[in-house]
Amino acid sequence: MAKEIKQIIVPDIGDYKNVPVIEIMVKVGDTVAAEQSLLTLETDKATMDVPAPFAGVIKEIKVKVGDAISTGSLIMTIEGEGASTIVASEPPPVATTPVPATQAAPPPHVAIPSLTPATAIPHGELTARKSHASPSIRKFARELGVDLSRIKGGGIKGRVTKNDVQNFVKAALNQPQAAGGMPGGMAVLPMPVINFAKFGEIETRPLSRIQKISGANLHRNWVTIPHITQHDEADITEMEIFRKKLNEEYAAQGIKITPLAFVLKAVMTALQQFPDFNASLDASGENLVLKKYFHIGVAVDTPEGLMVPVVRDVEQKGIAQLAKELAELSAKARDKKLPATDMQGGCFSISSLGGIGGSFFTPIINAPEVAILGVSKATMKPVYVEGAFVPRLILPLSLSYDHRVIDGAAAARFTTYLAQVLADVRRLAL
Numbered sequence: 559m560a561k562e563i564k565q566i567i568v569p570d571i572g573d574y575k576n577v578p579v580i581e582i583m584v585k586v587g588d589t590v591a592a593e594q595s596l597l598t599l600e601t602d603k604a605t606m607d608v609p610a611p612f613a614g615v616i617k618e619i620k621v622k623v624g625d626a627i628s629t630g631s632l633i634m635t636i637e638g639e640g641a642s643t644i645v646a647s648e649p650p651p652v653a654t655t656p657v658p659a660t661q662a663a664p665p666p667h668v669a670i671p672s673l674t675p676a677t678a679i680p681h682g683e684l685t686a687r688k689s690h691a692s693p694s695i696r697k698f699a700r701e702l703g704v705d706l707s708r709i710k711g712g713g714i715k716g717r718v719t720k721n722d723v724q725n726f727v728k729a730a731l732n733q734p735q736a737a738g739g740m741p742g743g744m745a746v747l748p749m750p751v752i753n754f755a756k757f758g759e760i761e762t763r764p765l766s767r768i769q770k771i772s773g774a775n776l777h778r779n780w781v782t783i784p785h786i787t788q789h790d791e792a793d794i795t796e797m798e799i800f801r802k803k804l805n806e807e808y809a810a811q812g813i814k815i816t817p818l819a820f821v822l823k824a825v826m827t828a829l830q831q832f833p834d835f836n837a838s839l840d841a842s843g844e845n846l847v848l849k850k851y852f853h854i855g856v857a858v859d860t861p862e863g864l865m866v867p868v869v870r871d872v873e874q875k876g877i878a879q880l881a882k883e884l885a886e887l888s889a890k891a892r893d894k895k896l897p898a899t900d901m902q903g904g905c906f907s908i909s910s911l912g913g914i915g916g917s918f919f920t921p922i923i924n925a926p927e928v929a930i931l932g933v934s935k936a937t938m939k940p941v942y943v944e945g946a947f948v949p950r951l952i953l954p955l956s957l958s959y960d961h962r963v964i965d966g967a968a969a970a971r972f973t974t975y976l977a978q979v980l981a982d983v984r985r986l987a988l
């Protein structure tokens with residue numbers, strides 16, 4: 559059947575006259591399917607969708623939102639192959655928009671067999687639940703799982719439009735980033751926008767590039783990984799005596815050995831002992847990838863923000879070598895000379911605030927790793943030994959772990975083992 563341009567007119571809508579067009583769902587050039595809603599009319603009792611009589615391409619739109627139309631009004635012209643059920647008839651009088659004079663002959667029109675059934679509208683009520691949305695918009699919202707009563711309509715008389723539904727969905731999708739919203743009914747209030755200048759003098763400083771990148775990663779890790787932090791203490795009195803002695807020996811070589819080098823080595827032995835901590839969940843979340851290498855990241859505080867260079871093959875290196883590499887990597891990080899490759903491949907991370915102060919804290923897991931050790935400042939504490947309190951140097955440890963992979967008993971065993979190794983560093987040689 560040859561394609562021809564036909565007029566689409568409003569069929570018999572009973573006694574209604576001058577019914578306003580409240581929404582036009584198509585534009586010129588759109589390809590529409592048969593029965594696809596083209597526009598919506600609103601009487602004081604109901605909305606009615608005018609469907610396409612057959613599939614085709616919309617050539618002209620003769621009305622606009624707000625126009626009042628009646629039975630027989632020309633609303634659009636369409637190019638397509640008329641279905642056999644559509645009977646063309648003589649063009650009816652055009653109520654609102656005449657066919658342009660430039661048109662040589664008016665295209666044949668098609669009568670629309672029926673209007674899409676509509677729900678009665680209690681006129682004047684503002685919520686979409688009370689029908690302030692056309693049937694096509696209700697269908698659209700239903701398909702997207704959107705509750706129309708939650709949308710404030712931006713159309714005529716507060717009617718919810720397709721645009722309103724789309725904006726609502728967009729806002730909902732952006733919510734987790736913008737406002738910390740959570741799926742599963744756990745949505746939280748958006749962060750209030752506050753003009754702090756109202757309360758006193760302020761200065762606005764942009765976040766550094768590193769802060770922005772690490773901030774986004776920290777946020778993702780914090781909200782997506784179920785964190786638990788196991789705290790423990792290690793008696794490092796003997797280790798400290800040994801460390802000071804080593805420092806004297808290595809001073810000539812310019813190597814400074816801090817407690818962190820011992821912690822690094824002790825963590826490696828704990829990872830060997832508890833392989834689930836030296837692992838990552840794979841992309842499916844159904845398998846644990848156990849690593850046979852021991853690359854450990856160390857958080858370094860730089861003026862630009864936090865960076866985590868990785869010390870590789872810790873099991874192959876001695877304390878002095880680890881201390882030297884730690885110093886080199888942290889200097890490179892602070893001088894902004896750390897290549898990306900030096901920050902990749904880590905199996906586990908250590909965040910040490912020991913040189914600064916504080917006791918316990920909750921480090922955030924550096925995904926896809928499954929655990930991180932926080933180390934705080936060692937202090938002298940009275941410890942009850944063989945019937946008496948004796949002064950001992952106690953190192954606070956805070957192990958955050960991914961509870962999907964590691965259970966609490968394993969975490970307590972890990973920190974207990976770690977504390978034993980640090981209390982007696984001869985165990986590092988085992």
Ligand code: COA
Pocket residue numbers: 815816817818819856857858859860864884888909910911912913914933934935936937953
């Ligand atoms: N308890 C007591 N003293 C400690 C200690 C601890 N746990 N850890 C380090 N120290 C001492 C060191 O022995 C050193 O003492 P000294 O100057 O008398 O010789 C001093 O604190 C400073 O050590 P530092 O230079 O910080 O070396 P480090 O090897 O302990 O740490 C870095 C190296 C790179 C980890 C550290 O400089 C750093 O950046 N820490 C911050 C990491 C961070 O911001 N983490 C938070 C992430 S949320």
